[in-house]
Amino acid sequence: QVQLVESGGGLVQAGGSLRLSCAPSGSIFMFKIIRWYRQAPGKQRDLVAGITSGGVTNYAASVKDRFTISRDNAKNTVYLQMNSLKPEDTADYYCNAETHWSQDYWGQGTQVTVSS
Numbered sequence: 457q458v459q460l461v462e463s464g465g466g467l468v469q470a471g472g473s474l475r476l477s478c479a480p481s482g483s484i485f486m487f488k489i490i491r492w493y494r495q496a497p498g499k500q501r502d503l504v505a506g507i508t509s510g511g512v513t514n515y516a517a518s519v520k521d522r523f524t525i526s527r528d529n530a531k532n533t534v535y536l537q538m539n540s541l542k543p544e545d546t547a548d549y550y551c552n553a554e555t556h557w558s559q560d561y562w563g564q565g566t567q568v569t570v571s572s
Contacts, residue, residue: 458482458561460551465566468541476536476566478551484527485509487553490534492525494547494568501550505536509556519545541570 464476478490491506505515505525513525524537538545551563 458486458553458555458559460553460561460563462549462551462563462566464536465549465568467569467571470541470543470570470572472541472570473537473539474541474568476538476549476551476568478534478536478553478563479532480553480561484529484532484534486555488556489554490527491552491554492534492536493550493552494545495550495565496544496547499547504549507534538568541568543570543572546570 459481461479464474466474468474489506489508492504493501494504495501503516504519505523507513507525507527522540527534546569548565548567550565553561
């Protein structure tokens with residue numbers, strides 16, 4: 457069973473930065489895409505950003521130009537660098553990974569709180 461270990465959440469003031477990490481227990485090369493989602497209290501879970509095994513990225517319009525998703529194959533880790541954070545970015549952030557065989561895995565989530 458693959459596990460996704462997330463870290464890096466916390467409390468930050470508006471305008472600040474955080475970097476989230478997602479480290480799968482298996483090789484990062486088994487996944488065709490790794491995504492970050494977020495879910496604010498009382499709201500649905502929304503896609504934030506994704507990165508394919510080939511390094512192609514996509515972003516939600518609300519975070520484009522502020523967030524950067526990247527992968528370090530040597531460290532078997534995907535990162536979400538979040539800059540210029542806003543109170544509306546407050547949410548639980550989840551890592552999601554889909555294998556080349558369409559198996560889908562979720563992390564336990566990491567909380568991000570942005571104070572105004």
